[in-house]
Amino acid sequence: MNNRLAEIYFEKKKDGPVFIGHCYVEKSEYKTKYENTWIEEDVSRYKFIYRKGEYKLKI
Numbered sequence: 476m477n478n479r480l481a482e483i484y485f486e487k488k489k490d491g492p493v494f495i496g497h498c499y500v501e502k503s504e505y506k507t508k509y510e511n512t513w514i515e516e517d518v519s520r521y522k523f524i525y526r527k528g529e530y531k532l533k534i
Contacts, residue, residue, distance in 0.1 A: 476523045480514070483523065483530070494530045 476483065480502055484495040505511055522533040 476525055480518070481523075497525065497530075 476497055476499070479499050481497045481499045483497045485492045486495065502511075502514065505514060524531045524533050
């Protein structure tokens, strides 16, 4: 999110995901091999921008 690693919190609704919030995290907080591979996969797949209270997928 905004070129930083972040955890995004959302709920799945009928109309689509509803974003609740996010928090920035450090990559060093994740120690296991599985967590690091998940981070690499997700970072390459999803990039979000948070601006003016809205989340947008960066394409």
